[in-house]
Amino acid sequence: NAGVTQTPKFQVLKTGQSMTLQCAQDMNHNSMYWYRQDPGMGLRLIYYSASEGTTDKGEVPNGYNVSRLNKREFSLRLESAAPSQTSVYFCASRPGQGVTGELFFGEGSRLTVL
Amino acid sequence: DAKTTQPNSMESNEEEPVHLPCNHSTISGTDYIHWYRQLPSQGPEYVIHGLTSNVNNRMASLAIAEDRKSSTLILHRATLRDAAVYYCILRPPGGKSGTYKYIFGTGTRLKVLA
Numbered sequence: 001n002a003g004v005t006q007t008p009k010f011q012v013l014k015t016g017q018s019m020t021l022q023c024a025q026d027m028n029h030n031s032m033y034w035y036r037q038d039p040g041m042g043l044r045l046i047y048y049s050a051s052e053g054t055t056d057k058g059e060v061p062n063g064y065n066v067s068r069l070n071k072r073e074f075s076l077r078l079e080s081a082a083p084s085q086t087s088v089y090f091c092a093s094r095p096g097q098g099v100t101g102e103l104f105f106g107e108g109s110r111l112t113v114l
Numbered sequence: 115d116a117k118t119t120q121p122n123s124m125e126s127n128e129e130e131p132v133h134l135p136c137n138h139s140t141i142s143g144t145d146y147i148h149w150y151r152q153l154p155s156q157g158p159e160y161v162i163h164g165l166t167s168n169v170n171n172r173m174a175s176l177a178i179a180e181d182r183k184s185s186t187l188i189l190h191r192a193t194l195r196d197a198a199v200y201y202c203i204l205r206p207p208g209g210k211s212g213t214y215k216y217i218f219g220t221g222t223r224l225k226v227l228a
Contacts, residue, residue: 004157031214033216035218041220042199042201042218042219042220042221043158043201043218044218045215045216045217045218048215056215058215058217059217090157090158092157092158092216094214102148102150102160102163103150103158103160103216104160105156105157105158105159106157107156107157108156108157
């Protein structure tokens with residue numbers, strides 16, 4: 001059971017570089033999420049997606065773009081990385097609308113921007 | 115969005131019960147109360163959720179105050195593996211996109227003493 005898979009697990013960027021974090025889930029879930037977690041802090045929601053082709057802003061969307069490529073994949077792009085975006089990024093998914101169905105998280109992608 | 119307030123940290127002795135409190139005085143009638151935990155260097159994992167009634171599962175129990183302005187996560191016998199950050203989250207009804215926003219706070223860091 002792969003669950004939620006994030007790539008890469010580690011990445012170092014220079015200020016101004018761009019990159020895309022990939023997330024894929026094999027649980028046939030409708031909803032997907034991107035969070036960031038700064039050292040010693042809780043998670044903050046960046047973007048989320050109810051289904052293929054739809055995305056919504058979370059708490060901290062500035063500096064990021066997302067693409068819900070298909071039902072399985074939800075990518076997060078940093079167009080011009082800044083040191084303030086140094087963080088651990090978590091992708092999550094859940095089945096969709098309804099009471100039951102908790103969030104399943106990936107293992108995280110650790111990004112350092114120099 | 116309604117907010118939750120949790121103590122920053124708590125300690126417990128191994129094999130003793132742990133009561134983790136959460137205040138959510140601005141909760142609306144349709145908000146579900148969810149609990150997640152994050153073990154060191156991992157993504158968060160689901161623990162339990164409820165609306166009005168107390169809930170039990172294999173991991174924990176959730177006690178919800180009658181006025182729903184607070185709740186308590188109960189670990190019946192803490193083990194060293196329960197050392198984690200515990201997040202109390204209010205899940206509002208689905209938005210126009212049909213999915214749910216999960217906003218994490220800073221959580222409670224539980225330390226279990228051997």
